[in-house]
Amino acid sequence: MRTYIKHILVGLSGFLLTSNLAFSQQEPQYTQYMFNTVSVNPAYAGTTNALNFVALSRMQWVGLKGAPVTHTFSMHTPINGKKAGVGLSVISDKIGPVNNFYLSASYSYRVPLNEKVTLSLGLKGGIYNYYVGLNRLSIIENNDVAFNQNETKKFHPNLGLGAYFYADRWYAGLAIPTLIQSDLNKDNVNTNKVSELKRHYFLMAGYVFPINSDWDFKPSFIEKVVTGSPLSTDLTAQFLYRKAYWMGATYRIGDALAFLFEAQVSEQITIGYSYDITTSKLAGHNRGSHEILLSYSFEKLTAKKIKSPRYF
Numbered sequence: 001m002r003t004y005i006k007h008i009l010v011g012l013s014g015f016l017l018t019s020n021l022a023f024s025q026q027e028p029q030y031t032q033y034m035f036n037t038v039s040v041n042p043a044y045a046g047t048t049n050a051l052n053f054v055a056l057s058r059m060q061w062v063g064l065k066g067a068p069v070t071h072t073f074s075m076h077t078p079i080n081g082k083k084a085g086v087g088l089s090v091i092s093d094k095i096g097p098v099n100n101f102y103l104s105a106s107y108s109y110r111v112p113l114n115e116k117v118t119l120s121l122g123l124k125g126g127i128y129n130y131y132v133g134l135n136r137l138s139i140i141e142n143n144d145v146a147f148n149q150n151e152t153k154k155f156h157p158n159l160g161l162g163a164y165f166y167a168d169r170w171y172a173g174l175a176i177p178t179l180i181q182s183d184l185n186k187d188n189v190n191t192n193k194v195s196e197l198k199r200h201y202f203l204m205a206g207y208v209f210p211i212n213s214d215w216d217f218k219p220s221f222i223e224k225v226v227t228g229s230p231l232s233t234d235l236t237a238q239f240l241y242r243k244a245y246w247m248g249a250t251y252r253i254g255d256a257l258a259f260l261f262e263a264q265v266s267e268q269i270t271i272g273y274s275y276d277i278t279t280s281k282l283a284g285h286n287r288g289s290h291e292i293l294l295s296y297s298f299e300k301l302t303a304k305k306i307k308s309p310r311y312f
Contacts, residue, residue: 027177027200028070028093029060031250031258031274031291033222033234034312038076039089040202040222041175042106043122043162046078046085051298061278061286066096076106084109085120101129104158113165122162124177128197130154156182156197171312172205201225208240208311216240218248218311236260240311246272255280256289270295 030036036056037044053075061067076087087106094100104126111119132152162175182197206220217239224232231253238248238260246262256279262272272293278286 027202027224028058028072028091029068030056030058030070030072031234031252031276031289032056032260032262032272032293033204034206034220034236034238035262035270035272035293035295036072036074037164037173037204037312038087038106039072039074039091040177041122041162041164041173041204042087042104042124042160042177043108043120043164043173043175045076045087045106045108045120045122046082047108047110047118047120047164047166048076048297049078049082051075051077053296054293055295056291056293058289058291060276060289061282062288062290064282064286067286068093068095070094082110085122087124089124089126097133099129099131099133101131102158103127103129104160106160108162108164116167118166120164120166122164122175124158124160124162126158128156128158128178130156130197156180166312169208169311170206173203175202175204176200177202198226198228206236206312214242216243216311218246220312250274252276258289262293268297270297 030039033040036054038054054073056070056072058068058070060069071092072089074087074089076085078085085106085108087108089102089104089106091102092100093102104124106122106124108120108122111121113119130152131154157180159179160175160177161179162173162177164173165171176199178197178200180197181199202222202224204220204222206218209217211217217237220236220238222234232255233253234250235253236248236250238246240246244264246260248260250258250260252258256276258274258276260272260274262270264270270293272295274291276289276291278288
């Protein structure tokens with residue numbers, strides 16, 4: 001009976017982990033991906049030509065016990081006369097009994113292709129800390145030795161690559177944030193495929209269409225690919241009002257419909273909020289997902305004072 005209960009709880013934990021977009025992804029989910037690019041693509045580091053800090057918190061599937069909670073802090077800045085950039089990302093991602101911690105540093109180098117288009121190539125390296133504490137789960141029989149001893153801690157090195165093309169009104173990028181694959185629990189026969197650290201591929205692009213002197217329109221997308229899993233695609237449409245206010249929506253195919261709002265409250269500070277409405281099988285079991293973002297840019301590193309927010 002105890003073994004049966006254990007299998008149910010392990011399966012539930014695996015379901016919560018793999019049903020984050022239902023695509024078996026270990027990489028955190030971001031609805032406001034377009035304002036947190038450096039956490040996904042190391043080639044983005046330094047491309048804003050300013051020292052930039054971003055803090056983001058995501059509470060997914062509110063009301064569902066053990067649902068994902070993600071906290072992210074990142075910074076990046078140009079160096080070497082703005083020919084290169086460096087960045088740092090710190091991510092805490094908790095899903096049920098699973099705690100993931102990511103720490104990585106990024107380096108990018110920019111190559112102008114012509115007067116309008118620049119290619120940035122990026123590399124990142126860091127560590128991935130994986131922790132599973134089945135002994136922390138609430139169970140019927142507290143003296144169940146199988147749970148009390150089932151705790152896994154692993155540190156794993158990581159490398160990532162990225163490329164980022166950009167001009168004044170468009171961008172396109174490809175990133176592989178997890179190059180090194182590993183079975184984090186290969187010595188534990190009680191775990192399943194959720195403990196495999198798989199290689200992820202991210203494809204992203206966006207374009208800004210001017211409408212009139214007050215309004216711009218920006219469609220964008222990010223596609224996430226994991227070997228052996230279906231595609232995960234976010235399709236986003238945003239309007240920019242008077243170079244200061246972003247508003248729009250994202251459709252995450254098969255998973256959620258999200259609404260986004262960002263505001264540049266000063267020349268340095270941008271705040272953002274998004275709310276996801278779940279459309280998957282979990283729709284009736286949660287109250288949606290919330291994501292808040294705060295960004296701060298130091299203009300003194302720019303050769304020209306910023307009069308309006310960057311489009312991306």
